[in-house]
Amino acid sequence: MDHTQIKETLDSIEYVDLGLSVKWGTCNLGAKTSEETGHRFTYDEKAEVDYVKLPTKEQWNELIKNCTWKWQKGKNPGCLVTSKTGNSIFLPACGELNTDGLKEIGKAGSYWSSTIMKTADKWGYYFSFMYGIYNWEYKINKGVYSTVLSARNLVIRPVK
Numbered sequence: 001m002d003h004t005q006i007k008e009t010l011d012s013i014e015y016v017d018l019g020l021s022v023k024w025g026t027c028n029l030g031a032k033t034s035e036e037t038g039h040r041f042t043y044d045e046k047a048e049v050d051y052v053k054l055p056t057k058e059q060w061n062e063l064i065k066n067c068t069w070k071w072q073k074g075k076n077p078g079c080l081v082t083s084k085t086g087n088s089i090f091l092p093a094c095g096e097l098n099t100d101g102l103k104e105i106g107k108a109g110s111y112w113s114s115t116i117m118k119t120a121d122k123w124g125y126y127f128s129f130m131y132g133i134y135n136w137e138y139k140i141n142k143g144v145y146s147t148v149l150s151a152r153n154l155v156i157r158p159v160k
Contacts (some may be wrong), residue, residue, distance in 0.1 A: 006049055009038075015160055018083035020062050022055065022159040026089060028111075029156040035076035037094035041126070041156055043149035046112055055159045057115035060127040060144045060154055069140045071131050076104050079129055079140060089157075093096045093131065097153035106132055112154045117146060124149045 001009070008029055015023035029052060030039030038066070055063070063081060070080045078092040095105035110132035117123040129142035 003049070006030075006039075006052065010052060013158060016087050017034065017085065018063070018067065018081075018087050018089070019085040020059070020066060020083065021054075022059055024063070024089050025158040025160075026057075027157075028092070028094070029158055034090040035078070035092055036119065037092055038155050040097050040153040041112065041155050046154075046156065049156075052156060053159050054114035054125075054156055055127070057113050057125040057144050059159060060111075060113055060125075064127075064142055064144075068096055069141055069142065071138075077131070078109060079131075079142075085113055091129065091157065093129075096154055099151050104130065110152070110154045111157050113144060116149075120146075122149050123147065126152065126154055 013025045015025055017023050027034045028038030067081045067083045072078055072080050076092055080088055080090055082088040091109050093106050093109045095102055096110040110112050110126055110128040113125040115125045123146055125144050127145055129140055131140050134141055
């Protein structure tokens with residue numbers, strides 16, 4: 001995506017008030033609907049779109065802790081994230097593209113955070129969820145993890 005396409009996409013995204021510290025975009029950057037993956041960004045590409053506000057590590061954790069997460073099956077599986085206000089966003093299970101290739105489409109989703117690690121050069125954080133069997137039952141496992149920034153191509157869910 002070039003900068004013109006990114007700005008056009010960003011201008012078309014609506015934002016939802018989940019009663020948290022930021023409003024969350026209704027779709028990923030580069031997507032036209034909430035069910036679409038959108039564009040995958042390398043760390044260098046993410047850094048070039050510094051006019052796009054990405055959630056911090058703390059904002060991802062706030063979303064995890066203060067909302068209910070429900071797995072949605074179907075043609076475009078993913079997580080319906082509903083806040084105490086009743087408003088919701090959908091995060092598609094767009095998989096993860098890393099040095100091992102594209103994996104877990106339809107089972108997991110991985111999204112950039114804007115937070116960089118202060119203790120390790122070229123390391124930062126990303127949010128990820130996966131639907132699968134944990135302790136003998138189907139659950140959504142979710143969290144914010146650290147990574148070597150150059151090792152991932154992830155999607156962006158903008159906030160404001």
